[in-house]
Amino acid sequence: MTDIAAIEAAATRLTGHIRRTPLLSSPFLDALAGRRVLVKAECLQHTGSFKARGGWSAVSALPAADRARGVIAFSSGNHAQGVAAAARAFGCPAVIVMPADAPKLKIDNTRALGAEVVLYDRAGGENREDIGAALAEARGLTLIRPYDEPLVIAGQGTCGLELAEQAAEAGVAQADVLVCCGGGGLSAGVALALESRAPGLRVRPVEPAGFDDVARSLAAGERLSNTAPSGSICDAIVTPSPGEITFPILRRLCGPGLVVTDDEALRAMAAAFARLKIVLEPGGAVSLAAALFRPDEIAGDTVICVASGGNADGATFAGALTRFGTGD
Amino acid sequence: MTDIAAIEAAATRLTGHIRRTPLLSSPFLDALAGRRVLVKAECLQHTGSFKARGGWSAVSALPAADRARGVIAFSSGNHAQGVAAAARAFGCPAVIVMPADAPKLKIDNTRALGAEVVLYDRAGGENREDIGAALAEARGLTLIRPYDEPLVIAGQGTCGLELAEQAAEAGVAQADVLVCCGGGGLSAGVALALESRAPGLRVRPVEPAGFDDVARSLAAGERLSNTAPSGSICDAIVTPSPGEITFPILRRLCGPGLVVTDDEALRAMAAAFARLKIVLEPGGAVSLAAALFRPDEIAGDTVICVASGGNADGATFAGALTRFGTGD
Numbered sequence: 265m266t267d268i269a270a271i272e273a274a275a276t277r278l279t280g281h282i283r284r285t286p287l288l289s290s291p292f293l294d295a296l297a298g299r300r301v302l303v304k305a306e307c308l309q310h311t312g313s314f315k316a317r318g319g320w321s322a323v324s325a326l327p328a329a330d331r332a333r334g335v336i337a338f339s340s341g342n343h344a345q346g347v348a349a350a351a352r353a354f355g356c357p358a359v360i361v362m363p364a365d366a367p368k369l370k371i372d373n374t375r376a377l378g379a380e381v382v383l384y385d386r387a388g389g390e391n392r393e394d395i396g397a398a399l400a401e402a403r404g405l406t407l408i409r410p411y412d413e414p415l416v417i418a419g420q421g422t423c424g425l426e427l428a429e430q431a432a433e434a435g436v437a438q439a440d441v442l443v444c445c446g447g448g449g450l451s452a453g454v455a456l457a458l459e460s461r462a463p464g465l466r467v468r469p470v471e472p473a474g475f476d477d478v479a480r481s482l483a484a485g486e487r488l489s490n491t492a493p494s495g496s497i498c499d500a501i502v503t504p505s506p507g508e509i510t511f512p513i514l515r516r517l518c519g520p521g522l523v524v525t526d527d528e529a530l531r532a533m534a535a536a537f538a539r540l541k542i543v544l545e546p547g548g549a550v551s552l553a554a555a556l557f558r559p560d561e562i563a564g565d566t567v568i569c570v571a572s573g574g575n576a577d578g579a580t581f582a583g584a585l586t587r588f589g590t591g592d
Numbered sequence: 593m594t595d596i597a598a599i600e601a602a603a604t605r606l607t608g609h610i611r612r613t614p615l616l617s618s619p620f621l622d623a624l625a626g627r628r629v630l631v632k633a634e635c636l637q638h639t640g641s642f643k644a645r646g647g648w649s650a651v652s653a654l655p656a657a658d659r660a661r662g663v664i665a666f667s668s669g670n671h672a673q674g675v676a677a678a679a680r681a682f683g684c685p686a687v688i689v690m691p692a693d694a695p696k697l698k699i700d701n702t703r704a705l706g707a708e709v710v711l712y713d714r715a716g717g718e719n720r721e722d723i724g725a726a727l728a729e730a731r732g733l734t735l736i737r738p739y740d741e742p743l744v745i746a747g748q749g750t751c752g753l754e755l756a757e758q759a760a761e762a763g764v765a766q767a768d769v770l771v772c773c774g775g776g777g778l779s780a781g782v783a784l785a786l787e788s789r790a791p792g793l794r795v796r797p798v799e800p801a802g803f804d805d806v807a808r809s810l811a812a813g814e815r816l817s818n819t820a821p822s823g824s825i826c827d828a829i830v831t832p833s834p835g836e837i838t839f840p841i842l843r844r845l846c847g848p849g850l851v852v853t854d855d856e857a858l859r860a861m862a863a864a865f866a867r868l869k870i871v872l873e874p875g876g877a878v879s880l881a882a883a884l885f886r887p888d889e890i891a892g893d894t895v896i897c898v899a900s901g902g903n904a905d906g907a908t909f910a911g912a913l914t915r916f917g918t919g920d
Contacts, residue, residue: 541902543869574869582910
């Protein structure tokens with residue numbers, strides 16, 4: 265059960281190991297969006313995404329004996345790096361099962377962080393759960409799920425604790441908080457933290473077009489799935505459906521989901537480059553894209569965006585700048 | 593006279609208006625440099641560079657009657673935006689004299705920040721001092737110099753106050769602090785702050801090859817000039833010679849200067865993109881370039897870099913990524 269006490273406990277474990285990421289802004293983005301835009305730059309977190317919070321939260325909470333045997337995770341990139349970095353800090357073996365077609369930079373980084381990377385053939389139909397289960401059983405590894413795991417949700421919730429403080433410092437008591445959403449771990453954790461600490465701030469999940477399972481599920485009141493397994497450049501937040509644990513939290517606390525196109529995500533990356541001087545990956549930019557390009561679907565004179573990750577490859581990033589300039 | 597009291601007074605005026613920029617790091621950069629690398633990300637400052645500090649410091653200290661008449665500055669970009677942003681916040685007219693061949697983005701941004709931009713023909717031999725003096729006299733404007741101005745140096749020194757605190761939090765008492773250096777305003781301000789607050793931290797100015805007037809002046813013990821007026825991609829830090837006011841401070845407090853090539857600056861931009869998720873412009877990346885590519889000229893097991901600005905144009909940035917990948 266994830267609640268504010270679990271998030272506070274995670275915050276204590278994370279102190280000194282996780283960055284308090286800044287809340288950035290630019291008058292140029294305000295003008296483009298037609299309201300004040302505040303961006304929580306989680307791309308500046310260790311490992312380049314908020315996933316370092318959940319990884320540290322889960323690994324740090326393990327009993328020592330379990331940690332000594334090691335952990336295992338499935339991930340196409342950011343969760344992999346978050347778990348690998350935490351495991352290395354604790355001297356804990358980490359096995360990461362990654363699709364062979366994951367971005368090469370993410371695979372290389374995960375290895376460089378000391379993890380054993382096991383690649384599987386996603387297109388060829390290999391099942392990562394089978395591979396993982398066999399490894400976990402053979403070696404006694406503890407599985408760390410990317411979002412449907414209370415300790416991970418509690419870790420992501422620490423981003424919400426910071427946001428509640430930072431919004432108060434910025435004089436914002438009432439606003440929509442746009443959160444890039446895959447399985448819903450970050451959205452759920454932030455929503456729980458804000459429920460206690462800043463009840464005037466309401467989370468709104470943002471997804472890429474064609475992979476809006478959370479938005480549709482929230483509208484329907486039940487968990488729905490995407491039809492396609494992949495096909496968006498927003499690889500970090502493409503998941504089959506909302507989580508079993510995350511969805512009830514999202515349903516209780518979040519406003520309607522928002523959906524943006526891949527091109528709008530790329531344009532938001534260009535705007536973040538030019539106006540905030542931060543690097544976002546497509547999946548980490550959908551929240552800003554919604555703020556900039558879906559103004560009529562947002563309420564209030566201020567909007568907050570959690571820009572969740574920056575592990576973009578150079579070619580994608582260079583392409584976004586070439587196509588979209590400063591994102592205006 | 594700029595001293596620690598002037599820097600503290602500037603810090604008081606700047607509170608709530610200037611960001612405390614984060615001190616970032618990455619295990620990948622540590623490995624590349626062969627020592628721990630800490631990066632003070634001044635690119636995340638308002639207006640995209642540390643110049644917002646000096647601009648605010650100078651404008652906020654003006655008597656109200658002077659402020660009502662307005663300010664004037666000469667700048668090819670970052671100082672222009674720093675002064676323009678501060679002037680706008682105080683409702684103070686600002687005239688910025690810029691070369692017609694300055695980066696278009698910097699000209700556009702300066703105008704968008706509400707300043708009146710007067711362009712002059714640098715190549716055609718127009719003299720900006722003459723243009724500025726005529727305007728200043730006609731309208732009673734106060735000139736804000738980019739570095740040889742005690743209030744500006746005091747403002748830049750607030751970066752050093754933050755750095756002293758952040759280095760202590762990171763457990764660093766002894767280190768070289770590499771600072772991107774043009775006329776020496778930032779280097780002088782930071783050096784003065786560190787002298788009082790963190791005397792184990794020593795500033796080392798970093799310049800682009802061919803424009804190493806400060807390094808040569810420090811070695812010679814007197815102010816020397818560059819032979820070429822322009823020709824480096826590091827436009828933000830190309831100045832003819834160290835300042836009259838800044839040089840004695842640099843000479844008293846700084847270690848030897850460091851020099852990097854334009855390509856090394858571009859490579860450092862790629863490394864900062866991939867490993868820190870921040871955007872640096874060439875002139876803002878020379879400090880990181882020296883940390884990564886001049887390890888033998890640096891002492892100690894930790895090095896601190898002030899990454900001074902991020903106002904890169906998209907084409908230059910995309911080119912750096914295309915050529916240098918992750919900067920390894």
